Amino acid sequence: MAIDNEILENGGQEIIEVIQVENLKKNYNGFKALKGVSFSVKKGEIFGFLGPNGAGKTTTINILSTLTLPTSGLVFVNGFNVVTRPDMVRRSIGLVFQETTLDTHLTAEENLFLHAYLYGVPKKEFNQRKREVLRLCELWDKRKWRVENFSGGMKRRLEISRALIHWPQILFLDEPTVGLDPQTRTKIWDYIFSARKHKETTIFLTTQYLNEAENCDRIAIIDNGEIVALDTPENLKKMVGGDIISFKTSDNELAENEFKEKFPQYKIKRIGKELKSEVENGDEFLPILVKAITPKIISIELRRPTLDDVFLEITGRKIRDDQTLATEEEKEESFNLADLFSLFPKKNKKDKI
Amino acid sequence: MEESHSLKHYPLNVRLKSLYIIWYRELLIYWRNRIKVFTSIFLPLLLIVFFGAGFKAIFPTNLLPYDFSQFFYPGILSLSTAVMAMSSTLSIVWDREFGFLREILVSPIPRSNIVLGKILGATTVASIQGGLLLLVAPYLSLELKLIDFIEIVIFLLIFNAGVSALGVFFASGIKKTESFSIFLQIVIAPMSFLSGAFFPLNNLPLWIKYLAHLNPFSYGADGLRWLVLSSSLKKEEILLFTLHPLNTSILFLIIFDIIIFALAIYRFKR
Numbered sequence: 001m002a003i004d005n006e007i008l009e010n011g012g013q014e015i016i017e018v019i020q021v022e023n024l025k026k027n028y029n030g031f032k033a034l035k036g037v038s039f040s041v042k043k044g045e046i047f048g049f050l051g052p053n054g055a056g057k058t059t060t061i062n063i064l065s066t067l068t069l070p071t072s073g074l075v076f077v078n079g080f081n082v083v084t085r086p087d088m089v090r091r092s093i094g095l096v097f098q099e100t101t102l103d104t105h106l107t108a109e110e111n112l113f114l115h116a117y118l119y120g121v122p123k124k125e126f127n128q129r130k131r132e133v134l135r136l137c138e139l140w141d142k143r144k145w146r147v148e149n150f151s152g153g154m155k156r157r158l159e160i161s162r163a164l165i166h167w168p169q170i171l172f173l174d175e176p177t178v179g180l181d182p183q184t185r186t187k188i189w190d191y192i193f194s195a196r197k198h199k200e201t202t203i204f205l206t207t208q209y210l211n212e213a214e215n216c217d218r219i220a221i222i223d224n225g226e227i228v229a230l231d232t233p234e235n236l237k238k239m240v241g242g243d244i245i246s247f248k249t250s251d252n253e254l255a256e257n258e259f260k261e262k263f264p265q266y267k268i269k270r271i272g273k274e275l276k277s278e279v280e281n282g283d284e285f286l287p288i289l290v291k292a293i294t295p296k297i298i299s300i301e302l303r304r305p306t307l308d309d310v311f312l313e314i315t316g317r318k319i320r321d322d323q324t325l326a327t328e329e330e331k332e333e334s335f336n337l338a339d340l341f342s343l344f345p346k347k348n349k350k351d352k353i
Numbered sequence: 354m355e356e357s358h359s360l361k362h363y364p365l366n367v368r369l370k371s372l373y374i375i376w377y378r379e380l381l382i383y384w385r386n387r388i389k390v391f392t393s394i395f396l397p398l399l400l401i402v403f404f405g406a407g408f409k410a411i412f413p414t415n416l417l418p419y420d421f422s423q424f425f426y427p428g429i430l431s432l433s434t435a436v437m438a439m440s441s442t443l444s445i446v447w448d449r450e451f452g453f454l455r456e457i458l459v460s461p462i463p464r465s466n467i468v469l470g471k472i473l474g475a476t477t478v479a480s481i482q483g484g485l486l487l488l489v490a491p492y493l494s495l496e497l498k499l500i501d502f503i504e505i506v507i508f509l510l511i512f513n514a515g516v517s518a519l520g521v522f523f524a525s526g527i528k529k530t531e532s533f534s535i536f537l538q539i540v541i542a543p544m545s546f547l548s549g550a551f552f553p554l555n556n557l558p559l560w561i562k563y564l565a566h567l568n569p570f571s572y573g574a575d576g577l578r579w580l581v582l583s584s585s586l587k588k589e590e591i592l593l594f595t596l597h598p599l600n601t602s603i604l605f606l607i608i609f610d611i612i613i614f615a616l617a618i619y620r621f622k623r
Contacts, residue, residue, distance in 0.1 A: 066459065090459055091461040093459075099452050102453065103453045105386075106378075115456070115460070119461065120367065
């Protein structure tokens with residue numbers, strides 16, 4: 001079963017937009033996971049889906065990879081409708097799930113063999129491709145190891161090499177670097193880039209790491225089942241405006257009023273104990289600001305906008321503010337021993353004074 | 354998991370190759386698990402030798418017109434292969450629990466082939482075990498010609514295909530391997546006791562006999578008795594301890610296979 005390139009290319013026609021999604025909706029027992037999502041991905045692009053947990057990222061990947069049926073809307077992957085030709089869609093894609101889907105009984109090599117066979121990679125080519133993908137992900141030396149002895153990062157690398165062995169047109173990565181250490185994370189991005197470089201693979205990935213999303217060519221920000229922004233990272237950052245200055249002073253209230261008076265062209269926000277403003281030409285503005293403010297400045301920071309600022313700007317909250325993390329923080333607070341201890345000695349001190 | 358496509362898109366060679374690879378993986382996993390390979394041979398042998406010897410002492414040959422081990426051996430042969438076939442389908446639950454099932458589900462192969470491949474794998478493993486156990490027949494003074502051997506293996510394939518499909522049918526609804534092992538014990542125990550492997554069923558109270566008539570294991574045990582003992586014992590002697598004639602057994606098992614295959618595929622796709 002050699003993969004028929006003619007069929008894969010959809011009749012020899014070169015497809016420019018390898019993923020087309022129009023007004024995609026998905027309901028789970030009344031819960032609207034996706035509320036009319038539309039986007040398209042060009043060939044060879046690295047397209048990122050950015051959003052907090054439960055925003056609809058995995059649902060979208062599941063629909064694009066034919067694992068879940070859409071409630072309504074049109075979805076084409078590599079020119080094939082996911083509802084009517086899931087068989088052809090499946091042949092055109094490679095998938096790396098959030099959780100591992102390796103057979104841990106078997107060796108790395110055997111996992112690749114099973115996958116290649118399932119996807120109809122010709123036997124003659126298998127050995128060569130095996131070497132190629134294992135070298136790419138730096139697992140060649142460990143090819144005879146049983147997967148149960150692999151670390152989390154090695155498993156993820158093996159999964160990426162497995163997803164590449166049938167030369168998919170599109171590689172889907174669902175949070176490819178979640179739970180991995182920073183070094184491995186950088187490596188995995190290297191593999192993603194080289195996969196695109198060598199095979200012109202289109203890459204569609206979801207992530208909740210903003211710094212990672214900046215590696216993408218284009219990003220769709222998804223929140224509550226809707227795409228709230230879609231553009232290149234640079235353009236998205238331009239939405240925020242200029243550079244961001246945040247500073248702390250000994251008297252924030254006074255500083256805020258002075259700022260409003262002297263620089264009426266810029267908005268200023270108070271976030272926690274910090275004052276934050278978006279300004280043009282931050283480098284030049286910084287010395288002027290320092291002179292203009294009378295209260296003592298404790299700290300001051302100037303930075304270029306990040307996707308975190310974009311997310312904050314669009315949705316009015318930080319990407320990390322989702323519920324799971326909020327409960328974690330609450331837990332931390334309720335078990336904070338330092339606070340408990342500090343209560344009593346402080347009182348005593350005050351009494352003495 | 355929703356099944357979203359019609360099956361007509363898959364060409365025959367894709368179907369056969371995907372069937373082969375799923376089957377191959379089952380065998381590979383079985384072979385990797387050396388302890389399982391060993392116990393699958395050792396435990397039935399233990400039963401045949403020691404349990405058989407014990408009962409032979411209780412029922413001396415002058416009381417029974419046949420040797421107890423001749424009665425016991427084909428029963429244990431069928432029972433141990435059936436248990437093997439059914440417990441091999443645990444791999445479906447395992448795959449689901451540890452994620453590998455998703456890898457197969459998104460690959461471009463028909464879903465029905467996942468089920469068929471698993472059934473075929475479990476059947477093969479069980480029949481290999483049966484074939485190996487057949488090698489001890491000469492030591493129990495049973496004559497087996499090559500043609501008998503082939504017939505027995507074919508019968509084992511028919512029998513275990515149905516049992517494996519039954520296992521897949523059960524496994525499709527279960528998410529945890531632990532729950533499936535417990536479930537298997539609950540199912541296998543009554544089916545084994547009413548299979549006729551340990552004692553003849555034809556002298557039992559009527560209601561138990563009715564239950565036995567519904568139990569595929571009893572057809573497996575009786576069918577094997579006819580095939581294994583036909584060269585060593587007379588027909589009247591075999592009739593003493595079997596419930597079903599050979600033809601009925603084969604017919605029942607083939608019909609059972611067809612029904613349970615359809616049910617297993619239907620349930621798994623859902």
